Amino acid sequence: MAADQLSAAQSTALGVIAARRGELSDWCATIFDFGETAWREYRSAEWYVARLRAEGFTVEEGSGGMPTAFCAEWHNGDGPVIGMYAEYDGIPGNCQAASTRREPRAGLGFQAGGHTDPHSGLGIAGLGGALAVKAAMERHGLKGGIRFTGEPAEKVRGSKPIHAAKGYYDGLAAILSFHPFYMLPMCNTVRWETHCGAGWSMVYRFLCDRPEGWGRSDGAPIPQSHSAIRAPGANDALNLMFLTSKSLRDSMLSHQGGWSISEAILTAGQATADNQPAGLAELQYMIRVPTIAMAEAVTAALDRNAEAAAAMTGCRWERHWVCKSRPGLANHAMARLVWDAMQRRGAPAWDDAAAAVAREIQANLGLTPMDDPFIPEMSRLIEPEAAEAILRRDLAPSQTHSTSDDYTDMCWHAPTARFYVARPALRAPEGFAYPAWVMNALGGIRATIDPMVERAAEVLALSALRILEDDVAREAAWAEFRTRTGGGVGGSEWVPPQCDYAPPIHFRWPEYVNTPRGHDWWIPSAMPGA
Template identity: 50%
Template sequence: MPRNNDFSPDKNLALDWIDDHAGRLSEDHLTIWNLHEPSWREYKSAAWYVERLKAEGFAVEAGSGGMPTAFSAVWSNGDGPTIGGYAEYDAVPGASQDPVPHRQPRVGVSPHAAGHTDPHSALGMGSFTGFLAAKHVMERSGIKGRLKFFGEPAEKMCGSKPVHAAKGYYDDLDAAISFHPHSFPRLANSCFWDTHSAPYWSRIYTFECASPETWQNSGAVTGVAHSHSAARAPGAIDAVCLMYSSSKFMKESMLPHHGSWSLNEFILHAGQAAADNIAPGLGQIQYSLRAPTLDMCARVFEVLDRNAEHCAAMTHCKVTARWITRTRAGLANHAMAEVAWRNFEAIGAPQYNDEARLFGRKIQESLGIAPMEDPFTPEIQHLTAPWDGEKAFREQLPPWQTNLAADDYVDYTWHAPTVRLYVGRPTLRAPDPGYRYPDWTRYAMGGVPACIDPMWLTAGKVIATTILDLLTDGVSLNKAVAEFRERTGGGIGGSKWVAPLLPKDFAPPVHYRWPEYVTTVRGEEWTIPTAAS
């Protein structure tokens, strides 16, 4: 990469390091992409990061916060500020796709298996790249400071960051950098300004029919004691079905029709009884909510808790409720956005070569769309200032709403000044207004280096140069910390500070029956045992 005249020698050194190591880093990204492990079950992906970080000289705590697929890694070059960042690496069940320009689930696994959607494989590699480049420059130039790099599993459940926050892992950070592939076209290459992500709460309700024989005490009609002659308790399947249907009916009344909230459910267990005369003994249903405010979240789960108690009573079950996650609303920090944006402006948006464009055109051909000379949207190829992106956000939101969508990075924002960096991922240009490409097209491009590498390499450069500014320019970090203290009323524990919503002794929900790959005498398979074809 040519020397950037807007940058110091140290920042140009970071860019050179990334360019020099881009080939190996690209292979590393494909390693994580090809593991495609789902939430709470990213065993191989987490182990890969742990070994690489150890090889780079980081002191690594594997399984941090009681989460087997999390980690906390620290590297120090002497007394100085601590800058935090993280990798994610969870894939999404049902999103399996090979890196080919037509719909084709990955060969050799169930079509219902997991695949990288956002993709978190590239999210993790972009952040990892930026931290390694900054570390290299700190060593070469004698820059003092600490780098603290986390492995954050289960982001699709907003899982690990509230746990790390509750257990104090972020309390020693002076600043943090959160990177994500773009989700909002009008904010494809930018930083959040005022409108950050909203709270996300999730809870599992477990119904158990532990004493089915006490459902009715009357004897058998024939006078012969026999289980086939007795009324069977409704049991746990009925409990889950009633919970599902009653909450669906009440969904419209849980919150007013504004604020872009959503409530979804996932059935983990239904039954565990295969005989007609045995009451189903176990049923589990998970509810996940994203809503603009903590108060709205509390009101929804008040209704769900009440529904669960009544459904359990009707089906001769007992019910227990357990939180999976509870995140806060994101806290803005303009100073952090400004320093990252300055570097982004100097580096520029991702650029796509002929190989990437050819792959995009092949996708268009497979969908019956006339291939375009440049198949990628213009938004992912130019920059948007944070304040212009904020204006686009506000155009679609009511004035009272200060948070939108959901992501658990928000828990970083209450422990250190944090920037939320967005970088454009490959996105195809629509042939007509309103046309929407199938989701598999994005998944496929995530496994094609020519398409995906420009996004996370650009992110790595912005992250590395931002870290160096925070550690060396004598202004950016002080300004960010001062703003953080003002917004929280004095920092952690301040008068306007919101504490973690999970307790310090929270046990991470790793023991539930989450989708995963398993090895049996039949070989390795997805937990939905369908044919691989």
């Protein structure tokens, strides 16, 4: 197949996406409305499994020991297998309706889960691309297959390190990774050389098992049982860990170049009465760094802080891994292949209905609606090398990676391209910043999010079919992969999976619950004064 023209199979795939445009829109709205969060995406995963089976895929549910993950396969004889995937987790505290004003989805409060990036559009774009490739392969007799994985808990870098360690990316000819635009200049472009770095996350658990022994050098019990509250307990251990680590943050990791340490309290309290010290408290950390060595150093410092906090409060401590993802690996041959597909289709286009939605949001915020309410970067492509140059303006010459994402774990198992398609974003008057709910809403309103989903599905389909049909392009990607890894998987420069832990599914991750009040968020939606 010549690189300068569409093949018959690629033309077929574009026709399939156009014909299924209405279904893609409905599906995207469905996942957006589920609004489920990390490790608790039960309805979303169930929906994908049912849809993929209906489309002729064989699906393994609960892949890698993760209840909300899956691995779907479809083959049309022996041949190259393309890796694609869906993400579908949202974030607590971002419940937003597909509306032009700030309001939660029906029956919920603002603290419930919601899609921000949005992974609802990411996943359906991936599904649309995979179904178009399947249809084209069937119609034109192309040999090979598709492996489509369901990746839960991306917001805590959850599933991909586990899938990688358990072999779910092995044997693939190439992997295509799409994400909605979330920062400039990475909008309607492909990552070139500077890929995302490592991301390590863990939960520190503090347990106060013997409060009755607090303050007694002989280990004898406190005389009066109600005096046990004198024991500091797990909440105090968590507080000491939280504050100590904040005060030492610059010593553990200098905040420059996009690297960071952040924390979230998962569990606090667990006392059964006012005069009982807290028996359990859990604090989660996320480390975003360019190298594994830096992640190990920060982890050692956090371990020391946890040990000190536990010793001062009469507790014991445990560290449980949430993720250990590797830094990314570039592949210029794959990036150029996907860039060719992006140039064929161009940037997404938003119509008058989308502009009307944007103006209504501006009016509801008290702004004067703009004739052209969207940022100009949405409607133009940027060459990967040009985006790379802009990205590196603020980076030290020695810095090899920037920010963090877990697609990087895929890069070490097959040639991988990471690309970004514009999602809707509004122009702002000078000195004004839009509240977060605006981007969340635009990710759920059909008129504003559907153009991104359709364009990303097209780029995925064209790229996958190019890999299947173009032996020269496929071998070029593999030649570069072997060079960069020192011989391929297991080579001298290859970084093996860092995952040496079980899926962290048993923690108190925020989730939806069914109670006598009905379907509710774990923080009751009908809160006084809400």
